[in-house]
Amino acid sequence: MSSRTLVKLALGTIVVYALAAWLGGGESVAVLSGTVPASGAVGMALGLVYALAYFAAVVVSPILLFAAAALRLREFLLRPVR
């Protein structure tokens, strides 16, 4: 997996989180405590997507970005001498 792919994955996760937040997922995230949102099944689904995207953005994305930076650094250090 290239550093570029890792960055795309990390940013993609953050974009999904931002999109779910923009759609109002934050107001339905009480589904995590078993509370039925006023918006019903759609709200429940949106709340779950919002929560999963948040956890991915906070837990996984930094690891992907770290890996991308490390791979990029390695490429830089091992570049052919001209």
Next chain:
Amino acid sequence: MSARRLSLLVMLVGACVWLPSLHLLFSPKGDEGAALLERQRARIEDRGAETATHDRLRRTNPEWDLMRRTFLTLALLNEALAEPTRRDANLRLVDGILDELLADDRAGGPYTFLLPYAHARRFVFEDRSLFVDGEIALLLAARQLVAPRPDLDAELASRVTTIERLMTASPSVSGESYPDEAWTFCNTTALAALRLSDAHSGTHHDALAATWLAYAKGHLVDPANGLLVSSYTYDGRVLDGPEGSSIFMVAHNLLLWDEDFAKDQFVRAKRELAFDVLGFALAHEWPRASSARADVDSGPIVPFLEASAGASGMAVLGAAAFHDDALQEGLWRSLYFAGFPERKDGALRFRASNELGDAVLTYARSFGPLWELGKGRGREARR
């Protein structure tokens, strides 16, 4: 080394650095009690918001509507005791909650705050729920203990008499919360109400409490782990074993009657149910050996970790009541990480929670003054 293996190795190194450090970003600030109460105070004062809160909670579980009022009232009264400048304002709010609660109970009857299955059969002893009478009595007694309101004395006396009648008539020394279902949570809450009522009025329910405790220690302790079970039939046949959403509240209630047994229950509950993942503390709903499944009390169970929102929330109360700072810190870190906190104008709420969850957390942060009064040291302090 192939590019694929190399990227996996680098990600593994990244995970080893990032995951153990993550909890450092989610430290509690120490002002959560006041900030949570600020948010809920604003909602109580806004009639529309308050009605919406009742509807929202009742849509999932009518019990939550009563329990939220209970924990919120206890938190307001604790703050009234701890901060004299807040006393009058908080008592006004408490009176509003109490008057509305008594009106709702009178208008709707004993089933107002019960799940629909309560209608499936008849109560064995009497058409009353100790869940409802116990929590209302607790609020009345707490209100009277902080600052007596003469017009509430008759209502408190009536609820206390009801609790005595429901518990003493039962072969398990326990009132039913639902038909032929007695709950340890509700019976110990009723006992807490009696203790606060005693501290207010000078009466004594030591014999009833001692009888219940003797029965519970003899019949309601799970031999596998020494924890009190959650529910049993009217005549004492165990229905549900120990549960995280129940036992931490039970231990907190028992502090008023039997401190050693209460501490023993908390220590066992912590050992069986609480756990730590990378600096974040959580709680299981059931002991490890149990095969029980998610229900309305546990809330959804987090896959892989088997953590329960209900148990973790009540563990915050247990940790506060038993001054377990390390567990409290870990649980609050989890709340900041996975509870989706929202701070606005000095007010705090957790969006992954609901108004009941926030009320439990508020009460946990304020815990102390009322229970100290209840243990008998309060009558002097009140003078």
